[in-house]
């Protein structure tokens with residue numbers, strides 16, 4: 474016999490019971506003005522029926538890897554576009570980014586004898602926080618571009634309108650990106666014996682040539698080990714994780730599920746989620762939501778962060794001090810890191826917490842050229858990375874990783890590097906729709922530099 478009194482779904486839904494909607498009652502920043510609330514609700518409802526993009530077991534495995542790194546036994550390499558676009562989710566572009574991350578990882582692993590955790594800003598990095606809600610061109614003001622999952626980049630009212638159908642397109646684009654990443658990294662392409670082939674197709678440049686030299690050494694070592702009986706077939710596959718900024722709540726919330734193994738909530742849109750510098754308010758919606766999912770979390774920290782801010786974030790996001798749960802991604806700027814980072818490291822060390830400390834040498838070093846290009850100087854990026862290592866050496870903490878905006882293509886978006894990209898050259902191949910990315914060669918150069926810094930430790 475059925476009950477005459479129906480139980481409201483909300484009272485039995487485990488996600489609701491886990492407080493996963495509490496963020497709706499809190500102040501929230503950087504969300505789009507969706508013109509059609511019903512269409513957003515329909516898109517979110519559709520997302521809620523779609524399969525998870527990642528599995529909770531993989532998420533747990535990443536947390537274990539990050540825990541090892543936080544205790545000094547590993548290094549996180551997190552990289553990819555500032556803003557992924559739907560149009561660029563092509564086989565060639567995805568392959569070039571994966572190859573670039575694999576090459577950087579091998580430079581770091583071989584150069585510094587350190588296990589490297591590979592995490593892409595990929596398969597979901599579609600939503601962007603902006604400094605301004607609007608953009609004005611030639612006297613016309615329109616909503617700012619907030620990433621392909623919200624609106625279009627074309628400067629027309631139609632394109633800049635927030636369109637909820639993009640939420641579902643974002644999911645499917647993330648799914649096909651992740652599918653290809655999994656094929657590349659599990660299907661033999663990432664095999665260490667392919668170390669030379671990752672360099673193929675990239676124009677020859679000094680960083681490539683240096684890489685080739687290293688690849689030859691690795692080849693010799695692999696052949697030697699094979700001759701000794703080592704079985705390299707066992708390490709044909711490589712772990713490669715997906716991450717993005719958990720910004721757009723109409724995407725993240727419906728992609729949050731209860732894990733049948735443990736009863737815990739996981740945001741299954743990516744393995745690792747991070748909260749941005751603009752949305753990490755301790756009493757805000759984003760921090761509340763993320764505090765309730767089990768994924769490893771990143772938190773961006775800008776130059777004005779105080780030790781008190783850090784302690785409050787640790788208490789909210791990692792009350793049980795779970796190893797590998799929390800990664801602080803500092804983005805101080807080359808001119809600030811040497812004074813701003815050490816007090817945070819000291820304070821956290823004294824308190825006894827062991828988060829993973831990672832440097833993002835991109836977001837504190839933005840400049841705009843007189844011709845209007847958003848760019849960064851490669852020298853500033855390098856200087857911030859060096860400042861990061863100096864700070865950790867001084868305090869005696871582990872410099873645990875780098876977080877970079879990069880692409881595998883030969884774009885001209887950041888100034889300098891051995892190719893000496895100058896302000897005039899920026900125009901030749903500037904493709905980013907948001908922040909400037911290191912190109913393939915600049916990325917490799919940075920990896921060699923980081924390996925040298927790691928060797929000094």
Ligand SMILES: O=C[C@H](O)[C@H](O)COP(=O)(O)O
Pocket residue numbers: 555601602603604605836907908
């Ligand atoms: O990626 C980070 C931010 O979204 C980006 O730096 C904001 O850029 P804006 O200052 O042009 O809005």
Ligand SMILES: C=C(OP(=O)(O)O)C(=O)O
Pocket residue numbers: 555602718748749750751773804836
């Ligand atoms: C928005 C970003 O950075 P931040 O929050 O550090 O400004 C980003 O990483 O794209």
Ligand SMILES: [Mn+2]
Pocket residue numbers: 555556836878907908
């Ligand atoms: Mn960015």
